Amino acid sequence: MGNAAAGDCHRRTRRLEVPLAKVFFSKIIPETVAFFTDFFVPLRSKSKNDMLKIENLHASIGGKEILKGINLTVRDGEVHAVMGLNGAGKSTLSNVIVGHPAYIVTEGSITWDGKDLLSLNPEERAHEGIFLSFQQPVEIPGVSMVNFMRAALNAKRKYQGLEPMPAGDFLKLMREKRSIVELDSKLTSRSVNEGFSGGEKKRNEIFQMAMLEPKLTILDETDSGLDVDALRVVAEGFNKLRRPESSAIVITHYQRLLDYLKPDIVHVLIDGRIVKTGGPELAAEIESRGFDWIKNEIKD
Ligand SMILES: Nc1ncnc2c1ncn2[C@@H]1O[C@H](COP(=O)(O)OP(=O)(O)OP(=O)(O)O)[C@@H](O)[C@H]1O
């Protein structure tokens, strides 16, 4: 009798345990996870690192002041678009960030991950993870793509305290990255950019980016010269290659590249200054209305 009652009681407890366990796994755990996600993820994004911080940057070339007080902060994982009229200073800004020696910084600062970027030479900036895709890529006759890429990659590895990449691994990496941007193998067996078409040069820039896996990529009118299909391949390749913490500054005159790259922030650069900043809708507005309305806003 006692045993029977105990057995009955045990069965009832087990029956109770099953729904309790169900509630625990189906409701309490997901709700707890959701609570912590809601609470901590915004906190994390609020505390995102300032990867690049440009403050009151003035720069000149040939004695002429081009940048007249640029302020721009790019945080980890952000894509910033920079738009503006021809001659506004967009390429100058990208050249100054990578340390082109022809440009003289006369005032202001650039901080990279807390370090003074302006005190680093161009090679060190590249090894730190800054990559510029040139508006007009240069041809380097006599230097094969393979040797060029191997030298660049291994120099970066040396800076990071790593051994050179074994030849087999390097060629495998070349093949893998080449396929992401659909770069013809015939091109990688030639000299850097020599005789490449305009579009092939731009595609080659993104291939180099793919090989070097930068933290910050600056695309200076990468879309110009690309046909519609090539633009899609390059932009999709760029998106595939992005890591959550990597950032980009995308200089362009057209909305179509931004449709693929989905910038978080859009800036307008006029006469050496960022005069307006907004969301992706600003790029769409510029596409339809041009820049006159922004120039009028500045005058007022
Ligand atoms: N070596 C130089 N000597 C004198 N002026 C220069 C030199 N290089 C650039 N500039 C001038 O600096 C200004 C800004 O040029 P920059 O290439 O930065 O413009 P941009 O905004 O990139 O224009 P685009 O949209 O046409 O590419 C231009 O007026 C240009 O002529």
Ligand SMILES: [Mg+2]
């Ligand atoms: Mg330019």
